[in-house]
Amino acid sequence: MVDQVKVIFKAIEFIESHLKEDITVAQIADAAGYSLFHFMRKFNQIVHHTPYDYLMRRRLTEAAKALIQNEQRIIDIALDFAFNDQETFSRVFRKMFQITPSQCRKENGISFQFLLQAKTLDELKFINSDHFSIPLVIEVEELTLTGLMIALDKNEQKVATQKKQVLSDFLSACSLPKLATLYEIEYGLNHQFGKRYSFVGAEKEKLIRSSALLVDQTINKGRFVKMEVLESEMSLALAYIHTTWIPRVGLVENKEMFVCGWRYDATLKERTIFILIPVK
Amino acid sequence: MKPKIIESKPITLVGMSFYGDPFDTHAGWDEDNQIGLLWKRLFSFLKKDTVFSFLAQSRAWYEVHIHSEETQAKGLFEVFVGVEIERARVTELPAHLLVKNLSAEQYAIFTFEGEEISSDWEKILETWINESDYQSAGSYNFQYYDERFKGLDRISESVLDVYIPIKKKSD
Incomplete structure (x- = not known):
């Protein structure tokens, strides 16, 4: 192969x-x-x-x-x-x-x-690897999250550092139960506001301790494309879903945001994440 | 690979056709690409047809790939699958079925066995015709499936003949 x-x-x-x-x-x-x-x-x-x-x-x-x-x-x-x-x-x-x-x-x-x-050759290897599994279309119920929101820099290289910082700020502003699911939502994909925002949080009702710094965000009920990948493969997976899989199956994206989530476990070397992309 | 050269009478086929990229939904060696779906559609129709259901019992089947300018440019083919029929019965056919007349007088037949069937045998055909004393006599080729072809799940025990219409380069 x-x-x-x-x-x-x-x-x-x-x-x-x-x-x-x-x-x-x-x-x-x-x-x-x-x-x-x-x-x-x-x-x-x-x-x-x-x-x-x-x-x-x-x-x-x-x-x-x-x-x-x-x-x-x-x-x-x-x-x-x-x-x-x-x-x-x-x-x-x-x-x-x-x-x-x-x-x-x-x-x-x-x-x-x-x-x-x-x-790229890496992307082709990714979609032809033994562990590759194609995305699924699922229905997601409304979910209320609590966390922190930031405006992302236009420079892609700075975005990763910004996201790391906001995650660290969030984790110090609250206490999470063991293996809680963390969510990261990125807004503004359609350039409507000329800016992109990122939110990091967890399910409101599962937080053990909260802080006045935190704000609520809701993931609305609807249809999402879901894919599970290793964190190191996230950018390959996003490119695949946005530009290959969704057009191939004839779906249309609701181009406002996407979600990724993972089980919070500081002991893991590499985590498996899930990506959720809303579709119409 | 050296093909067998044969003289042929015109062949009249009845069947169904697909036009497009046969792999636009699935690309594996399974029966779910557009060609697999076309075969299923034809069998399903023939089995239910009150007059022509006898064709479903045929022992030899044809898969014809018809090329055009768009084939080269965009990768779009007409793929026709069907079975031979007596010319006299063509006027009785229902609207669901199409007729193809393959009028070439001479064919080169390549026989592929086992795993060769899933290899790039078209490249072998292309290379042979470029290097032989013959040229193509029609913008199509066809695969001939008979009792020697045991199915995609038993490809290692199967044999497939591929025909290309030819004429001498000097003709």
Whole structure:
């Protein structure tokens, strides 16, 4: 399997270096050294996208970045990424991102979570590992949490430190029973407020000691996509759910927030976390 | 691999068809990709049809992959699965069933056994045709399933013939 993942990764690299050219799926198959039919089966099995779907989503992602980063005319961006005309480009752009290219430019963007970045070898290995289990769609009851909220920095590198700090502040502001579940909620994925916020807390009724510092947050009842992964795989799992699994099964995200949770056990070297993403 | 070259009369098939990426929902070697679902749909229909249910007892079945410009560009195929039928009976067929006429006069037949069946045999076909004295005589190929094919769960005991329509390069 590892060898096949590497061959398909070659195809991914070929796609990356030809995003702006009018390449065919047959040419991609050829670059990987497979017949077209066999390549389509293998690509789908390993990447969880059809080759053409992957090519289109990668082009649209790079086009979305171009819309935000430069002032090129929309038609020129469309032509740059091998779309024949602006109408086709706008239609498929809307299908992927639920907004038009001009809205994307005006509202300054699409959150990075919804952009399909080029699949890395690590991501392909993750989704083809023996312990990988596909996400599930579940119904979640309303849940009231108590914890701390912070505004996240725009610099992604600082976010991890911020989250660590707020978790530590929360743990010193309360007492938790052994193996209580901790929740982290991230808000503002749709860039509506131009800011992202993070909340860390636990179920209100399970807290042994609370503090006046803590605030309540509610996870509303609804449908969620749930996936369990090792903490070290969280960013791979989030990218997979947002940009591969949810579009593949035809669900639409409620792009306001996502939740992750884990059993609080300071003795564990690596914890298993669950991710909950609300869907419509 | 050296194929067997045969002369053939036109073959008339009746069956059902799928157009798209056959692996857009499932990609494993199971029966749940679009081709597996197509076979299930055909068997289910034939078994219930009052006039043509006898076809469900056929001993040989065809899976035809039909290529077009879109196949190369987007990876979309027409896949047709079906069975031979007497030409005279074509006018009696119900709307659910399609007819395919394979008119080639010459075919190269490749025989794959056991695990070869799940390998990239199309690449073998491509390589052979590029290096042989023949060229493709139609934008399709077909797999021929008879009693030698024991099922996907017994692939190691199975044999599959793949036909490609050919003509001499000089023709």
